[in-house]
Amino acid sequence: MYEPYPVPELASEHKKFRYSSLWTFAKQDLRLLAFFLLIASLIGFGIGYFWIFIGIAFAVFFLLQLRSLYLVNDWISNRPYDVPPNLNGIWGALLFNVYRAQRQERIVQAEMVGLIDRAQSSLVALAEAVVLIDEMHQIEWWNPAAQQLLGFQELDRGRNILTILRQPSFIEYFNNLNMAPDGLKMKSSVLEDHYVQVKLTRFGGESRLLVAYDVTRMHNLEQMRKDFVDNISHELRTPLTVLSGYIETFTDQEDLNPRWKRAFDQMQAQTRRMNALVNDLLLLSRLENEKKIAKNQIIEMPSLMNQLYDDAHAYNVDYGHTLNLEIDSHCDLIGSDIELASAFSNLITNAIKYTPKGGTVTIGWHDDGEQGCFTVQDTGIGIDPKHLPRLTERFYRVDSARSRQTGGTGLGLAIVKHVLMQHQAYLEIESKENQGSLFKVIFPKERLYRVS
Structure with a gap:
């Protein structure tokens, strides 16, 4: 065997x-x-x-x-x-x-x-707060940094996150993550005069990963910048008004020497440009400081689109473009009519300014049942795609010489971005050099008001 x-x-x-x-x-x-x-x-x-x-x-x-x-x-x-x-x-x-x-x-x-042990050790060593939240919104785990930044204690394990972080802005963000893709900045409930940036990410269904870090220094620097811009803008407004008045007085004199008249005309043009820059800076400051103001007016889009179309015709006199208006949506918008009209007008005037004479500019309002879309399409000089990600930055210019010729301040699209952010909307840009551009403002379904 x-x-x-x-x-x-x-x-x-x-x-x-x-x-x-x-x-x-x-x-x-x-x-x-x-x-x-x-x-x-x-x-x-x-x-x-x-x-x-x-x-x-x-x-x-x-x-x-x-x-x-x-x-x-x-x-x-x-x-x-x-x-x-x-x-x-x-x-x-x-x-x-x-x-x-x-x-x-x-x-x-x-x-x-x-x-898992190595990953947990890494999370424990992070200076950023990391919190795991289950499908029932209960806290499963957090690292030591969460205790310092968010004030979590051992007794909080298994509690609903919304009973600990009770700020209205956080609750709104928690229930609508798409509202703030970059996260939420809020005041720390633990450290006085400190601010934390909170970012939530969904995983495994309705579970969430919360990451928070201290942004107090960045907040203070940003506040210093805003205060400086606000103060300098207000201080510049008075002398610019005085200069503009005197220059206009001299320019209107009939016996003015032609050589001096040319100089005063140039001074007047630059003064107007500086005044436009100051006005844009003050407008940006106002938009940043009025983020929490309700944007709940019902805006009749056919009326607004026709008004924008008429204003575009008045601005287009010196350019001779063909202007088209397309409205195929029966939805109105919920928001601030003054701010949105300013943002839309900015996009339209840009399209007219940067399109060679005799071009075509088309203004449109559309919806697909889920989103609303305001569009401005032109046959202008276009933009190199490498510049598109930075177009909405303050003072960013694709071509500084061209911007000076057209009287641009470099703040127009930054203002548009701030207006859209306050309406939960965003800007999409499609463009190629010498082939024109398409600017699309996308509004979420919550901002649409269907006309019965």
Whole structure:
């Protein structure tokens, strides 16, 4: 009779079993059965009870198989992580494969646990607060930085996040993540005169990952910049008004020397440009300081579009463009009519200014049932795609000389961006050099008011 093979501690020690077919192990059982039948045949022929001993041989083989089955079941049920019993044939192969699969699973589990431990250690070491929130809005885990920045305590585990961070702005952001793609800046409830930037990300359905970091220094610098711009803009307004008045007085004199008249005309043009810059800076400051003012007027879009179209015709006198108006939406807008009219007008005048004479400018208002879209398309000089991501930055110019010629301040699209942000809208720009541009203002469904 053959010796049973040992059960390996490591799968790699017996690679020959890994690639053996089931027939290899079945032959061991068949050889054992053949051995029992041979012995039974010899004894049965000798004493005259051949079939009885054949039956006994089958019974003994069957009992051995039942014993092996019992040992397999006992190991799986009671000692699955111990070394399996030594068995022959098919049952031995089964035990070997199960044991090898278990060891591989334990190795994978150990690697996963190690990876999770390393990730958790990394999160613990971060200066940024990290909080895991489950589908029920309950806090599952946080790192030490969350205790310092957000004031979490051990008793807060399992509590609803909205019962701890109760600022109305955070609750609104939590329920409408798309409202602020860049996150939310709010005052710290733990550290006095400190501000934190909070960013929420959905994962695994309705679970959320909250990341927060201290932005107090950035906030203070931003506030200093705003205060400086506000103050300098207000201080410049009075002298500019005085200069503009005197220059206009001198320019209107009939006996003025032509050489001086040219100089005064240039001074007057530059004074107007500076006055436009100051007005734009003050408008930007006002928009930034009035973020929380409700934008809930119902704006009749056909009326506004026709007004913009008439204003565009008046501005277009010196350019001679073909102006088109397209309205295929039955939705009105909810927002501030003055701010949106200013933003739309800015886009239209830009299209007219930067389109060579005799071009075409098309103004449109559309919707697809889910979003509203105000569009301005031109056949102008276009913009190199590399400039598109920075067009809405303050004072960013694609061509400084061209902007000076057209009287631009570099703040128009920055103002448009701020107006749109306060209406949960955004600007999309498609353009190629010498092929024209398409400016699209996209409004969410919540800003649309369907006319009955």
